Amino acid sequence: DEAPKPQATLIPDPLDEVLKRLKHYFSDVTDLIISNIEDYRMDYRFVGLRCSSLGAFGFVQLQHHSNPATYELRALRDDPPKSVDLKAIKSVNSSRIPWAVRVDHSTTISEREALFLQEHLSAYKNGSDFFLAHAIYRSVPSHTVRKRYKAVVASLSRRFPQQFQTASVSTSTPS
Numbered sequence: 639d640e641a642p643k644p645q646a647t648l649i650p651d652p653l654d655e656v657l658k659r660l661k662h663y664f665s666d667v668t669d670l671i672i673s674n675i676e677d678y679r680m681d682y683r684f685v686g687l688r689c690s691s692l693g694a695f696g697f698v699q700l701q702h703h704s705n706p707a708t709y710e711l712r713a714l715r716d717d718p719p720k721s722v723d724l725k726a727i728k729s730v731n732s733s734r735i736p737w738a739v740r741v742d743h744s745t746t747i748s749e750r751e752a753l754f755l756q757e758h759l760s761a762y763k764n765g766s767d768f769f770l771a772h773a774i775y776r777s778v779p780s781h782t783v784r785k786r787y788k789a790v791v792a793s794l795s796r797r798f799p800q801q802f803q804t805a806s807v808s809t810s811t812p813s
Contacts, residue, residue: 657691718798734762750787
């Protein structure tokens with residue numbers, strides 16, 4: 639057969655390829671699990687991927703595995719995110735801070751940051767930035783999380799208002 643063979647296509651970043659195609663080619667995907675994701679890369683890319691390619695998914699969770707150092711990403715389109723309870727997430731955040739890290743007691747957590755902490759199970763906030771329990775020298779600026787998660791929280795709170803009620807403060811007085 640003299641027909642030319644097709645050239646093999648090199649895909650330098652399979653994760654990006656899959657996530658880019660979710661919106662137009664794989665729009666019916668409702669349950670997505672991707673494992674064996676390089677941890678270094680995901681440490682810096684999760685916020686961007688969550689707020690773009692995974693924006694239509696209600697539940698997203700990123701779990702770190704130490705041996706080998708990889709992540710597993712799970713996204714469920716129609717499931718709600720975990721409840722965003724600011725008091726509860728402050729406790730969770732404190733429990734994630736490694737013992738050798740000096741705790742900054744002025745740390746505050748917004749609703750957007752709380753959702754990020756619910757989704758990225760290795761992250762904790764200390765002071766004005768987020769760090770990763772498995773690599774404390776890697777950080778994510780909190781202003782980036784607040785800016786990028788603004789649209790995600792707005793969309794999810796419309797779809798799943800019951801998950802965000804505990805984060806709001808009532809200003810009404812009892813009758």
